Amino acid sequence: MKLCLVFTLVFADAALGAIEKRILGSLPCKTDRQYHVKIKSDQRKTFCGALLLNTHWIITAAHCGGQRLTVTVGVNYDAPxxxxxxxxxxxxxxxxxxxxVFKEEDGLPHDILLIKLNKPSDAKFPTVSLPPEECTRPEQSQQVKVGGRGAAETSKDKPPRKLMCAITEMSTCGDNDKPDSKYHSDEATTMCAFKAGVESCYGDAGSAxxxxxxxxxxxxxxxxxxxANPIVMLDICFYRKWIDKIMKENI
Structure with missing residues (x-):
């Protein structure tokens, strides 16, 4: 379970009689990442992560959407x-x-998705903070935090229960490090992170x-x-103004 952020350990959960995969070099997020949202595709039965931006909006990867979704806010909420x-x-x-979805003028999509909730979520749920509009991505070798509920070897119909966190480092993307081919990708939009043992697994896409x-x-x-290692990411700074624009136009 996790951002399979790393080589995995087999962990016996005696209380449940279950064996799950954990990642070496990562730990349960506990009260970190309380903004994390779970996404499930009702048709494809796939799972992703997402982030609560405010009471009306969440953000994730575009390949996690495109059909009816069930989103669950508060999956890592530290409730009283x-x-x-x-x-x-x-x-x-x-x-x-x-x-x-963000799209080029020719209609080619980028792998980033804003989702407007049907009704505002409760203000008690923590949100993630965006960088300034004129931000620039972290420089090479800077440490960044990743997290997710992905798993290397658990059922795709039942994602792991706990959110896992780890630290990795910004690195240069290789020729094959890019989003799915149906999405636009270039040096201005795509960035990568690498640290030995820290990996992104099925179910981690869309996470922060x-x-x-x-x-x-x-x-x-x-x-x-x-x-996957390196971990491929989209640069929020490239989309920063678009995020504000979409939210303002769809109040």
Missing amino acids: FFSNPFTNTDKQTIETKQQF VEYKGLLYGIIVSNPTDKC
């Missing part, structure tokens, strides 16, 4: 001890008309890349048979 357990998550069904406590990237690596 005496809170009502039935209000500690917010699950909504999202149609395609509420999904916004944090730098200095702010959202600087979205994981777009979409592995199926094995985990």
Whole structure:
């Protein structure tokens, strides 16, 4: 379970009698990343991560959308001890008309997606902070934080329960390090991170890349048979003005 961010350990969960995959070099996020959102495709039965930007909007990878989705806000919410357990998550069904993909003038999409919620989520759920509009991506070798609920060897119909976190480093992308071929990719939009053992697995796409406590990237690596390292990400700074534009135009 996790951002398969790393070589995996077999961990026996005696209470449940289950064996799950954990990642070496990563730890449960605990109260970190409380903005994390779970996305499930109702048709394709696939899973992704996403981030709560504010009470109305979440952001993820475009390949996680394009059909009816079930989004669950609050999956890592650190709820007060005496809170009502039935209000500690917010699950909504999202149609395609509420999904916004960045596209080139010729219509070629980028692998980034804004989703407008049907109704505002409760203000108690923490959100992720965006960098300034004129931001620039972290420089090479800078450490960034990644996290996710992906798993190397668990059922794709049942993603791991816990969100896992790890630290990796910005690196140069190789010739084959890019989003799926149906999405636009160039040096201005795509960035990569590498650290031995830290990998992105099935279910981690759409999750956040944090730098200095702010959202600087979205994981777009979409592995199926094995985990990915380097981790391929989209540069939020490239899309920063577009994010504000979409949210303002679709109040």
